[in-house]
Structure formats: structure tokens, C-alpha cells
Amino acid sequence: MSRISSQQAARNALIARYKPRIQAEQANICQRFLEDRDPPGMLHARCQLVDDVLHEIWQELCPHPSLALVAVGGYGRGLLWPYSDIDLLFLLPKRPDPKLAETLEQFIGLLWDIGLEIGHSVRTPEECLAEAAGDLTIETALVEARLLAGSEALFAELSAAFRKQLDPQTFFHSKRTEQTERYLRYQESPYSLEPNCKESPGGLRDLQSILWIAQAAGFGNTWKDLQLHGFITQQEAHGLQRRELFLQRLRIQLHIHVRRREDRLLFDHQRAIAEKMGFADTTSLLASEQLMQEYYRTAKAITQLNTILLQNIGTAIFPMRPHPPVPINKRFQAVNQLLDVTNEDVFNQKPGAILEAFLIMQQHSELRGMTARTIRALWRARTLVDHAFRDSPENKACFISLFQQERGVLHELRRMNQFEILGRYLPNFGDIVGRMQHDLFHAYTVDQHTMQVLRNLRRFLETEFAHEYPFCSQLISNFDRPWVLYIAAIFHDIAKGRGGNHSELGAEDARVFCESHGLDPEDRELIVWLVRQHLEMSSVAQKKDLSDPDVIAAFAALVGDERHLIALYLLTVADIRGTSPKVWNTWKGQLLEDLFRQTQRVLNSDGATPPKQGLIQEKQHEAERLMRFLAMPDGAHEILWKQLDTVYFQRHSAEEIAWHARMLHYRVASEEPVVKARICRHGAGIEVLAYTRDIKDLFVRMVGFFSRAGFNIMDAKIHTTRHGYALDSFIVLDVSGRDDDRDLIQYIEHELRDRLNRETAPDTPANVRLSRQVKHFPIQPTVSIYPDDKGTNFVMSVSAADRPGLLFTVATTLTEHGANLQTAKIATLGERVEDTFLISGGDLTDSASRIRLEGKLLERLKS
16 A cells, blocks of 8 residues: 555544544534533533544644644633634744645644634744734734643743733733724624624623733633632622623524524524523513513623723723822712722712712713722612612702703713613613614614614704704704703603503603602603604604695694794604614605794794695795796796696695796697606705606506616605696605716616606516515514595505515506505605505595405515
């Protein structure tokens, strides 16, 4: 047998010996974990298995006696997750010659062949030190380096040199900066609906960072070591261990369930993982919701303890020249620009000082944070916030004062939430901490959404953000006592998850709070009203016809006066912007502003709604003024206007009427379709005018074109002139990421005109799969058809999962039933749409016909 054949036979024998063994033992380790649920046992067992295999193979095939095989990273720490890489360092006294390089390559290849996923490096001690000096990841990996086999002397040489080179202060700064950057990648929040249990704030990486810094500084590498050094108490050490166990168990279950390395708690996996971890559905909460609520509470506690520990360890690593404390009052002092308690028993002596601490942070701009002992004392004192604490008039007054300060309102309320003090002072708020919202509309948990709403309200007041929403900034700057809006924001979703109408339940909570805290009747009434009506303005703006004076009159009657209108408008904008980055757009902003201005006009006219004919005449006069400004000949519009009825003038603004007249006055009887497009006057999307002889399936053709071309229809107004022409207008948004609006306008005008000219079969929307979120949290579609207030038309409301072609489905179904579409209002709420259509014809006066239409549309929306 040749030498090569002999080597291959030996290699095959090793593979045959070790690969089945590794597979079998890893399967046994995972199975034991599923039975005993012992995360450290599982992690150490897999590590020990790999240690044994590597040691045996090294002894059998030692590449060279002067080499060392070193475990680094998580493997060096002695913990191996079910599907994690195995990080190895092949340590050499000098650069390998070609023969040794080939031997190492074959050795590493063998490890892969037996089923070990290896992450490896081959370096000398000098190269290790040089690489560590310039790469924090490598430096961190070496902090936990562990000898597996080979030269002890070479490993000792590296260890000694590395310890000499490692600067605890530089390492501390680097790891803190790394953590800050990591937090930014995850929006500085542990409350993502699909968090990364390793990397997100409050995840396992936060715990590892603490131990890396402690180990580099010589303070040990366990929670017990940090307790012995006085950085944490025994209770805090136990709390850290308990939370670490939860995250370890979660990550192990995730790896086993997915059968690969996966650290993201995607919607796809949450239910299965929850059930594996012992959670079960209840009447009020799904198992997955319970799991995520436990995760968020764990992450929140870890971020808190991470802050305390890093501040304590940092103080030890960077001893500062002591400065005499600057007294603030009997209970508090300033130390190095940090708020400090005069003694750690302050809060036990005077529990009300808990709220006072946050008030002082607001009132003293020179304070840039709290000392570690103040943070720890607050954390321990949170249980003092009980019924007696909440019932104290002094504490009630202090709590209201927190909302009335000029600075720090958001920052300190967030800090109170982080320390679990806000949820204890407002127990109903405590119930929404970490609560998921499975509507795929909100991107945050309820408490974090609330803080986002408060953030948005505060930004309206800050001059550096006035450019973002200048109209909101203008309104709030003249709004007396804006702090009432902050209290309304705290309560607006406080009843989420309780069942029933959360607006009504939240309003009752707000009423009890305002009465018990002695708020003036005027402020109390406004806060309760805002909580009860916080969804109404958005609903009217997005679902109703704002050109209808009756709609505006009804909304004006609801708000009653300008203060209520301004307050509701500001809260509505802040609320929508605080749900998800995907939900807000300038189109929605314009709808809200239009509703605000029209309502304000009615209110300023003492609530008297001008007669419709008067409004139409006013629009026509304004349109004529605009046409003169556009240099149109006097009377040029009259031929077109003679073909238009009252409904047209009622539905369109004066500016739209003038634009239509300018485009159509000389081609009222055009044999060719007219398609014109322009950028919307408020900068959101493209406005499209289509004018042509009415033909079969016209609306379906246009909807099909927009869908196939990558546009979302946000608004549609359908009109038929007296002489049988369709005059339809659309607001569309490009969803395909194209940049040049002028090119898009030319494309729409040319392509849509060509489609209408050729009268070909309607375009059908491209087949696009439903999003992963919708797949795992399906939205049950609903359809309802009911007569409008006048009884001449019918309102059809559709709620369903958003998807390309949805409007095409609606349009084709209406056409099949002989129903005519008058207007369409499109409201997209994250992954859900809530569209409202005004329809007529199709024998809709017959209830059986309406039921058939509803049933057919539901059937298609479900498919």
C-alpha cells in the first residue's frame, strides 16, 4: 500500500471513529437538556466533549511538539452552545514552514470532516500580541484563552506577554464604546418585537462584557468574584445568575429548535420556544406573549445591572482624585457632576426621596447622571413604592411636578421606568411593561411605545427639532400647560391587553389619577377626553371624506373648542409617529393637517357650518383665482365645468379643480385619453389625473397598472361627467425605491395613456409572498357594507393584511357585482390596511346582494 493510501486510510479510520461519536454524544447532550433544563450543564458538557475529542486527536496526530492548541472566545470560557463555532488558536513558536503548514491544514480539515465547525487562526505569540493591539475582537478572545493541548511553555509565554500588554483602562473604554455602537445597531432598546437574545441591549453580550472587563482588570470572571470585590451585593449576584440562566436556556432552545446557530427570536420561532419553555396560552395572553414579556423584563433588569456594574468597575479602574461633595439638600449631594445620596439608607429614612431624586435631576442641569451607589439604592428602594407611598399628598405633588419641569421630563420618566419605579407608582403602567402588541402595527412594546409618544411631544417643544414638524412646534409653543399632554400620553394605551375598549378603560384610569392628584377640573377633563378620543382624529382623517362638510361639522362638534383640537392633533401626530418607523408618512401628515385646518375654520366661525352650495361657490371662486394666476383665459373652464356636478366640486379642493381645468379645458371632448401627473403639493407621492371616455373595467385597468408598476394607491376619487367621460384622480406612492420623480411622472403619463388607448386586458399584480410577520400572525380580514347617512351610496370598509394587488382584488370584485366605486380612502397601518370605499349601483339596496358581495370579497382576501 502506498504512503498516501496509508494516510488516507488512517484519516478515514479517524473520521469513522469520531464523527458518529460526536453526533451521538451531542444528541444525547441536547436530549438531557430537554429533560433536565440545565443550561450550564449542557454548555459545559458540549465543551467537555469537544475538549476530549481535540485532546485525543492532538495526542494521536500532534503536528509538532513545540505547538500549542488553545481555546479562545466562548470556547475558551468553557461554554459551547449547541450550534456555535469552536474557536481555536494554533500557537506556533515561529512562522510554519511549508511542510508544517500543510500538516496544520490537513489537521483542520480533519476536524471539519468529523463534524466540528472550526473558527481558527494560526499565529505566533508576537503575531497574537500585534493583532490584539489593533483588533478588539481578538483582544477579547485572548482574555479567555485556555490551553487544550501542546506546549505549556509556549502558552505561558503568550499569557504573560498578553497580561503585560493588556491595559485595563483602554480595554474598559474600548468595550464601553463597542457596547454603545452595538446598542445603536439595535435602536438602543431591548424591546424589539424580534430581539437578538445575544446581541440586543439586555442580552447575553451585556453580561459577557461585564465579565470580560472584570477579568481584564483582575477582578475575577464570575458573579461571585464581583460580589467578593464589593461591586454587587449577594442579592444582585443571585439576580444576575437567575437572568443569565433564563437567557442561556432561551438561546439553547432556539439553537435546538432551528437546528443551526440562530440568536434572533423571530416570530417564526416564538410560539414553539415558548411552549418548550413551559409557557401555555391563557384566556388573556398567548404563550409567546408570556415568553416575550419575561424576556423584556429580563433584558430590562440586565441593562440596569449592566449600568450599575460598569459604573462601579469603572470607578475602580479609573480612581479619581476625590472632590468634596457639593450639598444639594439633606438627602442629596453632587459628586463629580453626579447625583449622590448622602447615605445609602436615605430612601428607607424618607421614601418620598425616590421621586425627589428624579426631580433634582431635572432641576440641576449640571448633573450628568447618578453615582453607582445612588443607582443601587434606588434599585433596592423600588419596593418601597407601595399603596401608602402612592397615597401620600407630598409624593403625589412631586410626581405631578416631574411632568411640569422645563427639562428632563422624558429622560427621567425613562429612568423611572428602567428602575421599575414608574410601574410601581402607576401599577396599571406596570402591567404594560414588556407587553407585546401582536397587531404588526406597533414596532415596540406598549411601555416603549408610550415613551416614544412622550419623546415626540417633547421634541415639538425643542427648538433644535422645530424643522421636523414646524406646524406642531408652532401649535405647542402657544399651548398653555403642555404638561397635560404628557400625562395623556402616559395613559393613552395604559389599558392595552386588559380586554375591552382600551380607550374607555384608559380614560377611567386617567380620571381616577387626575382626581386623586388634585388636578384642576379643566385639565382633568382634557386629559380624560384625550385618552378616550386619542384614535378618533386619525380614523376620521384616514377613513372619511374630508371634502364632506358634514364630516367636518361632526368632528368639530366632537372636539368642541380649539384647545381640544390642538391637543388632540398634537397627541395624534406623536402617537402615529411613535408606533413604527414604517407607519408615518407625509401623506398621513397632510390628511391630519387638512382635517385640523378645516375643523379650526368651523370652530372659529362659532361652529356654524356654511351651506354646501356656499362652500362649492367659494371653491369655484378660489379655483378661478388660481386659473387667472396660471394665465388661463377668462371663461376657458366653463365648457368643462358644465359637464361636472355638485359631487365633483364637493370632493375636490380648489387647487385640484384649477389643475384639472388647466389640463382639460381645451380637450373636454378628446378622443384620446388624457393622463397627467405631478408631485403632490404637500410633497408626498404623485398625483395622477386620468380623463377618458368611460370604458368597461376602467378602474380595474388603472389599479392593475399601478400595482404592476410598483405604486401604492393612497387615495382615489372616481367621477363620471355628464357626457360620459371618466375623470379619475389618484394619489400614489412609489414602493420600489426609484429616485427621480420626473422620470416616474413621464413613465406614468406615457404607460398609463398607452394602456388606456389599447384597451388591453387589465394588468394583474405581480405574485408576491406575504411577509413573514403576517404569515405567523395572520390578520383575519373583515368586510362590511352599510348605507351612508343620506342612503344614496354605500360605505364599504375592508380590513386585511397588506399585500400587493389588494386594491386590484377589491376593484375586480366590485366590477363583477356591477358596483361602482366613487371614492377610495387607503389607510396602511404597518402590515394591516384599513380601506374605506364609497360605492353605488350593483343592486346594493338589496341586503342579499350586499351579503353576496361581502362573502365573495372575504373569500378572495383570505386566499
